Each structure stands twice: as structure tokens, then as C-alpha cells.
Amino acid sequence: xDKLYLKNIVKRYDDWVLQMDLHVQSxxxxxxxxxxxxxxxxxxxxxAGFIHIDSGHLYLDERLIDDVPPYQRNIGVVFQxxxxxxxxxxxxxxxxxxxMKKRYTKTQIRDxxxxxxxxxxxxxxxxxxPDQLSGGEQQRIALLRAIAPHPEFLLLDEPLSALDFQLxxxxxxxxxxxxxQLGITTIFVTHDQxxxxxxxxxxxVMNNGQVEQIGAPVEIYQNPKTEYVAQFVGMSNMLSGIxxxxxxxxxxxxxxxxxxxxPAQQEYLVHDPITFFFRPEESYLSVTPQEKNTIHGVIVGxxxxxxxILTTIRSKDGQEYLVSNYIKDEHFIQQAGQAIxxxxxxxxxxxxxxAARTSLNPGA
Ligand SMILES: Nc1ncnc2c1ncn2[C@@H]1O[C@H](COP(=O)(O)OP(=O)(O)OP(=O)(O)O)[C@@H](O)[C@H]1O
Numbered sequence: 149x150d151k152l153y154l155k156n157i158v159k160r161y162d163d164w165v166l167q168m169d170l171h172v173q174s175x176x177x178x179x180x181x182x183x184x185x186x187x188x189x190x191x192x193x194x195x196a197g198f199i200h201i202d203s204g205h206l207y208l209d210e211r212l213i214d215d216v217p218p219y220q221r222n223i224g225v226v227f228q229x230x231x232x233x234x235x236x237x238x239x240x241x242x243x244x245x246x247x248m249k250k251r252y253t254k255t256q257i258r259d260x261x262x263x264x265x266x267x268x269x270x271x272x273x274x275x276x277x278p279d280q281l282s283g284g285e286q287q288r289i290a291l292l293r294a295i296a297p298h299p300e301f302l303l304l305d306e307p308l309s310a311l312d313f314q315l316x317x318x319x320x321x322x323x324x325x326x327x328x329q330l331g332i333t334t335i336f337v338t339h340d341q342x343x344x345x346x347x348x349x350x351x352x353v354m355n356n357g358q359v360e361q362i363g364a365p366v367e368i369y370q371n372p373k374t375e376y377v378a379q380f381v382g383m384s385n386m387l388s389g390i391x392x393x394x395x396x397x398x399x400x401x402x403x404x405x406x407x408x409x410x411p412a413q414q415e416y417l418v419h420d421p422i423t424f425f426f427r428p429e430e431s432y433l434s435v436t437p438q439e440k441n442t443i444h445g446v447i448v449g450x451x452x453x454x455x456x457i458l459t460t461i462r463s464k465d466g467q468e469y470l471v472s473n474y475i476k477d478e479h480f481i482q483q484a485g486q487a488i489x490x491x492x493x494x495x496x497x498x499x500x501x502x503a504a505r506t507s508l509n510p511g512a
Pocket of ligand 1: 182184
């Protein structure tokens, strides 16, 4: 069932337009993912009721909420800076929203705060002040403050962006755990694709004010519908060519390098232009050419990433490709300038359709 429905929402700022049609299901974590300026925060602010829309409608539990003011929407919000009230201790910070509602007794408030603190392992922190907490602890308290008054919906706007990498990883698991235990429908905003893949039930990939693709993380990563999604979510190597002919369930494609064989996932005709991609982790290097789908090039650089090595290859026509190899599998540390073959298994090649939208914004 839809918890929230953004029906043909349009919001204009001068010559920039946000256009959204989005269903958020009850109990899910839906992530809005996209680069800076694509409209994630604007969407959240529309849902929270801080921004008026030019057209469209918002439904919460199938109830129209266009004219419901923010404080009556019963939505919990955690923004990027998660500023706690510095003059209030942890107990009072978390209790703040419950007190505002004037419908809870002192005992109910205390019990709720203690229950929530134990959920994130911060029992006994009630009397501390924000300046006596680490960044990660402050972030947890901000989350609890938002969920304490039993909101119907939780909006998290890049709540982890101020934290270091390890802490972000830990806290996103914690957010997910709390969200699951309370079953609270959540919209999570991030520009970090790894964070989106790890925390979400579904992801909405946004591009310049519009939805590019909506799907489960595995669907978005494995079957991106557009070139934009393939390149924004994970790393990908793009290739273009012309269909020469079909062979069984594959197309033979003329690319700048050679003929490449790719699975026939979509209907194409002979001579049609086609764009396909492969992921760095699905290709491999060799010093001799393989039977098919081999690109000859030279190594132009290698990046050591701990568990893997990311190698950049430049082909004769000057195009660069990324290949990642697990060091455990292959001790493939090479010199820049060395000639090498990049091999791409047929099934690693995936097509992306033409962008199924006409952008309203400049620069798309
Ligand atoms: N009040 C405003 N007046 C005019 N333009 C605005 C206003 N607020 C946002 N914009 C523009 O709307 C677009 C979307 O902004 P928004 O903050 O929603 O993006 P975002 O995806 O959340 O970006 P970030 O990740 O940097 O926070 C941007 O081009 C921004 O400049």
C-alpha cells in the first residue's frame, strides 16, 4: 500500500523545474539518490510542507495533504546538520517533539526516551548535553528526537554526511535497524551511491529535477535503464557501436575497436546504433588475447584500494576503461605503459535504453 504518493508534483525556481511522480510504500526505506542540485532536498521539503508546489498533489495514506501545514503532517525530519538544542540535555532533546504535542504524560515521555536510547546503545546518556557527545552520538540523538513523537513518516536529509567513513557505515546499519524495528516509512536522501545501495529497500535515482529510474538496489545496479544511471550508480565502462547482425541470442556489434558480442537483451535491428556497458569488476586483464571481446590497450595507471586494484587501460583510439581485480585472485600489479588485453565476458555486456524522458532543465 502507498504510504505517500507524490502525484505529478511540479515545482519551479526561475528556469529550473522539479517534476516528480513517486509512490512510497508503507514501511520501506526509499532513497532519493542524485548529484548536488538534482532536487533531493526540494522534494523532502515539499513532503514536509515547507515548500509550496506549483501543481500536483500529495497524499498520505490516500488522504490529500496539500493544505495540511507542516506541524500537522506528523512527519519526523533529520536534516544534514542535525543540530541538537545545545542548552537541553539528551532527555529533553529527545522529548522535545513529544512535549510539543502535549498528549503524553511525563512517565510516557521518560519511558519512550529510555526505550529509544536502549535501541541505539546509549542507555544512561539522559543527562548529558550535546557538547558532551561525539558526532556519531549526536547524530543518533537527532534521529531519536525525530522518531520519539511516533511520526507516521521519517525524512532523513543526508544525516550522515558530516561523519567519517567508518562511522557512516556503522550508523547506516543502525538507522536501518531502528527503522525496521519501528516499521516507520522513511525517505532517505543521499548523493552517495554506496550508502544508497546499502540502506534502501528502493532507490529513486534523480537527474536534474526528474526521476531517472526507481527500483530495488540490485535492480538499479544490475539493470540500469539509462546511461546516466549506469554511470552514476557504480563505475561503468561505456561502449557504442552499430549492430552488424544477430547470432543466436547475441548481437555482433561493430565498435571503434573491433566486433563485440553482446547478449540480445532488447530489440534492435541491423545497422541500429547501440550503447552498452560493462562493470570494472566483471572484466579481467590478460597478457594474451582471449577468443572474443578483447580490447588491446596499454596500462595508464593503477590505483591500489586494499582488497582490489583498479587499473586504467587506454585503447588505441584513446578511450579509457577501468578494470578491477581482486588482489587475492590475481597478483596483477603492472607497469604503466605495458601492453595488455582487456577481456569482457559476453554476459557482462549490458545495454542501456535511450533516456526515456525529455529534460525540462538546461544542462541535462
Ligand atoms: N529557494 C530557492 N530559490 C531558487 N532556486 C532554488 C531554491 N532552492 C533550491 N533551488 C535550486 O533548485 C535546485 C535543486 O536544489 P536542491 O537543494 O533540491 O538540490 P539537492 O539535490 O538537494 O542538492 P544537494 O545535494 O547539494 O543538497 C538547485 O538548482 C538549486 O539551486
